[in-house]
Amino acid sequence: MAVIEYFRLAIRSLNSNKMRTALTMLGIIIGVAVTILVVAIGQGATKSVTDQINGLGTNLLMIRQGPREMRLTAASRNAPAQSQNTLTLLDSRTIAKQFPESILGVAPQVRGNVQVRLNGANATSTVLGSTPEYLVVNNFTMRAGRFFTNYEDQGNLKVCVVGNTVAENLTGKGETDLTGQILSVNKSNYTVIGMLAPKGTGTGGPDPDDVVMMPITPAMQRVLGVKNISGISIACTSPEMMPLAQQQITSLLRQRHHLHPPFPQNDDFQVMNQTDLLARSQSVTGTMTSLLTAVAIISLIVGGIGIMNIMLVSVTERTREVGIRKAIGATPRDILMQFLIEASIISVLGGIIGVVCGVLGTILLASIAGWSTMVSPTALGIALVVSASVGIFFGIYPARKAASMNPIQALRYE
Amino acid sequence: MDRSSDLLLCIRDVYKIYVMGGQEVRALDGVSLDVHVGEFVAVMGPSGSGKSTLMNLIGCLDVPDSGSYLIDGAEVSTLDEYELARIRNKKIGFVFQGFNLIARTTALENVELPLMYGRQKNRTERATAALTRVGLGDRLDHKSSELSGGQQQRVAIARAIVSQPRLILADEPTGNISTLQSEEIMQIFQELNEDGVTIVMVTHEEDIARHCKRRVEMRDGQVVSDQPIENRLLAKDVLLELKKPRESKVSVLLPGA
Numbered sequence: 001m002a003v004i005e006y007f008r009l010a011i012r013s014l015n016s017n018k019m020r021t022a023l024t025m026l027g028i029i030i031g032v033a034v035t036i037l038v039v040a041i042g043q044g045a046t047k048s049v050t051d052q053i054n055g056l057g058t059n060l061l062m063i064r065q066g067p068r069e070m071r072l073t074a075a076s077r078n079a080p081a082q083s084q085n086t087l088t089l090l091d092s093r094t095i096a097k098q099f100p101e102s103i104l105g106v107a108p109q110v111r112g113n114v115q116v117r118l119n120g121a122n123a124t125s126t127v128l129g130s131t132p133e134y135l136v137v138n139n140f141t142m143r144a145g146r147f148f149t150n151y152e153d154q155g156n157l158k159v160c161v162v163g164n165t166v167a168e169n170l171t172g173k174g175e176t177d178l179t180g181q182i183l184s185v186n187k188s189n190y191t192v193i194g195m196l197a198p199k200g201t202g203t204g205g206p207d208p209d210d211v212v213m214m215p216i217t218p219a220m221q222r223v224l225g226v227k228n229i230s231g232i233s234i235a236c237t238s239p240e241m242m243p244l245a246q247q248q249i250t251s252l253l254r255q256r257h258h259l260h261p262p263f264p265q266n267d268d269f270q271v272m273n274q275t276d277l278l279a280r281s282q283s284v285t286g287t288m289t290s291l292l293t294a295v296a297i298i299s300l301i302v303g304g305i306g307i308m309n310i311m312l313v314s315v316t317e318r319t320r321e322v323g324i325r326k327a328i329g330a331t332p333r334d335i336l337m338q339f340l341i342e343a344s345i346i347s348v349l350g351g352i353i354g355v356v357c358g359v360l361g362t363i364l365l366a367s368i369a370g371w372s373t374m375v376s377p378t379a380l381g382i383a384l385v386v387s388a389s390v391g392i393f394f395g396i397y398p399a400r401k402a403a404s405m406n407p408i409q410a411l412r413y414e
Numbered sequence: 415m416d417r418s419s420d421l422l423l424c425i426r427d428v429y430k431i432y433v434m435g436g437q438e439v440r441a442l443d444g445v446s447l448d449v450h451v452g453e454f455v456a457v458m459g460p461s462g463s464g465k466s467t468l469m470n471l472i473g474c475l476d477v478p479d480s481g482s483y484l485i486d487g488a489e490v491s492t493l494d495e496y497e498l499a500r501i502r503n504k505k506i507g508f509v510f511q512g513f514n515l516i517a518r519t520t521a522l523e524n525v526e527l528p529l530m531y532g533r534q535k536n537r538t539e540r541a542t543a544a545l546t547r548v549g550l551g552d553r554l555d556h557k558s559s560e561l562s563g564g565q566q567q568r569v570a571i572a573r574a575i576v577s578q579p580r581l582i583l584a585d586e587p588t589g590n591i592s593t594l595q596s597e598e599i600m601q602i603f604q605e606l607n608e609d610g611v612t613i614v615m616v617t618h619e620e621d622i623a624r625h626c627k628r629r630v631e632m633r634d635g636q637v638v639s640d641q642p643i644e645n646r647l648l649a650k651d652v653l654l655e656l657k658k659p660r661e662s663k664v665s666v667l668l669p670g671a
């Protein structure tokens with residue numbers, strides 16, 4: 001019998017049992033929609049992180065504390081534990097002085113969470129201490145007022161520059177200019193001398209505009225009370241100079257920190273370029289993606305088991321029908337195909353509806369929660385293929401059961 | 415007259431034994447039977463005597479434990495499931511006691527099914543013709559739940575004859591329906607038989623059996639008597655009789671008649 005006939009039979013049978021068909025489909029719909037949603041979120045997050053890193057510029061180097069390897073591995077757990085809090089402001093100043101031919105600007109950074117207050121309104125934010133070079137190195141611009149100067153840094157003066165989100169959180173209005181006002185940071189008063197131009201979020205990551213910037217000296221001494229800096233951003237003179245700069249910085253810091261081979265195992269800092277950052281973020285998002293994929297696969301399997309369950313019930317319920325069909329000349333293959341195509345139609349149709357729901361859900365999530373998402377056609381294709389395969393796989397057992405029925409027993413079945 | 419050339423069914427010493435709870439049930443206990451083309455056989459006997467088992471065997475729904483069964487010269491026990499399905503589709507039309515239409519499906523779709531499984535063309539026309547022949551030309555799109563018992567049985571007959579089989583097997587086709595409707599069904603069978611279709615029919619009603627040409631009596635899985643039927647009834651005449659009293663009553667009621 002031609003395949004189109006099996007389709008006609010299957011459609012007729014699904015049509016005469018709409019409720020059962022819809023409920024079975026629901027499992028697959030949910031499975032596929034979840035898959036699409038989850039993959040869209042995962043890919044959106046990956047893309048925004050990648051964009052962020054790419055936005056840093058190609059001649060940027062970052063120095064961070066700690067060994068190069070992830071601290072979770074067994075090897076690094078055995079390594080000396082005092083390899084933290086070693087980067088100092090003097091390290092940063094030395095780097096800035098020593099390599100003028102390869103290094104354009106150096107911005108040491110220190111970060112910490114603070115409580116800010118303005119005219120009785122409270123908010124939590126992040127204080128970021130740095131030097132005036134920060135603007136150049138990190139590509140920041142001002143929306144109003146000015147950035148702080150070296151004079152203000154060396155003088156340990158109480159001035160700050162505020163990001164948009166902080167201003168919005170404190171005043172309840174966007175685009176507010178706080179220049180000239182007094183901002184209380186951890187109960188101590190700072191004069192706002194400028195507003196940072198917004199970097200914008202849409203990343204799902206930390207909000208770059210939720211920041212209070214100030215000279216690094218008051219940030220370390222007055223606000224955070226720390227002796228070490230958390231990192232250094234470095235702009236190189238050109239992309240070609242980067243390997244040289246990386247090498248110069250590494251040997252300088254090893255010498256300054258009195259480190260002994262083997263390297264890089266014994267390093268207590270990392271010098272990373274854009275490629276390193278990308279690789280690192282990809283390993284994180286990769287883990288996230290596999291986790292989400294596992295969730296998606298499980299939900300598809302649950303949907304498939306739902307199909308098998310209903311198809312088994314349906315085979316039992318239609319035992320007599322199978323008997324009649326065999327009595328009038330249906331071959332085992334005819335019966336097998338009918339049930340298998342029923343299962344496939346349920347799963348493919350469910351898959352298509354699931355794709356639509358998943359895409360709509362993704363759009364909704366992006367517009368309501370402001371998450372950045374990315375629906376890739378590949379993910380849609382895979383979801384459809386997988387849902388069809390799930391339907392066929394879980395449809396085979398019930399279909400075979402129906403096909404192998406003894407016609408007489410089937411006809412006697414009540 | 416040489417009848418070996420038109421021997422349709424040849425059953426020789428067939429056994430079918432079921433074991434139920436350690437106990438042997440001899441459903442067929444050495445049955446031999448020949449049926450020639452054009453015959454109209456009534457199989458009779460008490461409940462449990464093996465009539466349905468014999469019909470299933472003849473209909474290639476089952477194979478005997480031992481013995482030989484040839485249909486149209488082909489030994490059924492040597493055929494595989496696909497060849498059996500083909501014979502059921504092409505050579506045999508089945509009518510069951512329980513009507514056995516597919517639920518939630520129209521009369522036309524039910525009748526088209528054998529043609530579908532037989533990869534035939536012009537299905538709708540042929541199915542419509544078959545339904546018209548059994549007097550249901552105006553009920554094509556009715557589902558089985560919308561038809562009376564007699565009408566459902568006629569749909570089943572249409573389904574049995576649509577692929578123009580040489581043999582019709584009917585297992586108590588009039589078991590669940592009224593006398594008038596039974597008679598209408600017997601009329602259809604008699605017409606089909608006139609056209610050369612061989613019919614084997616199980617019944618336990620003497621009146622129904624008298625419409626056939628030959629009576630086979632079974633008991634405990636064995637054939638105990640096999641005789642031609644004398645004083646055969648014709649459904650056409652019986653129907654006329656059944657309708658007559660009403661007509662005469664009407665004529666009595668008509669003034670001046």
Ligand SMILES: Nc1ncnc2c1ncn2[C@@H]1O[C@H](COP(=O)(O)OP(=O)(O)O)[C@@H](O)[C@H]1O
Pocket residue numbers: 432433434439440441459460461462463464465466467468
């Ligand atoms: N599938 C089966 N399993 C067990 N016993 C069966 C089966 N089919 C028929 N029988 C037994 O075989 C005997 C004959 O059954 P059947 O042919 O249905 O009789 P009839 O149709 O004459 O009433 C009965 O005793 C019945 O219980």
Ligand SMILES: [Mg+2]
Pocket residue numbers: 465466
């Ligand atoms: Mg019976």
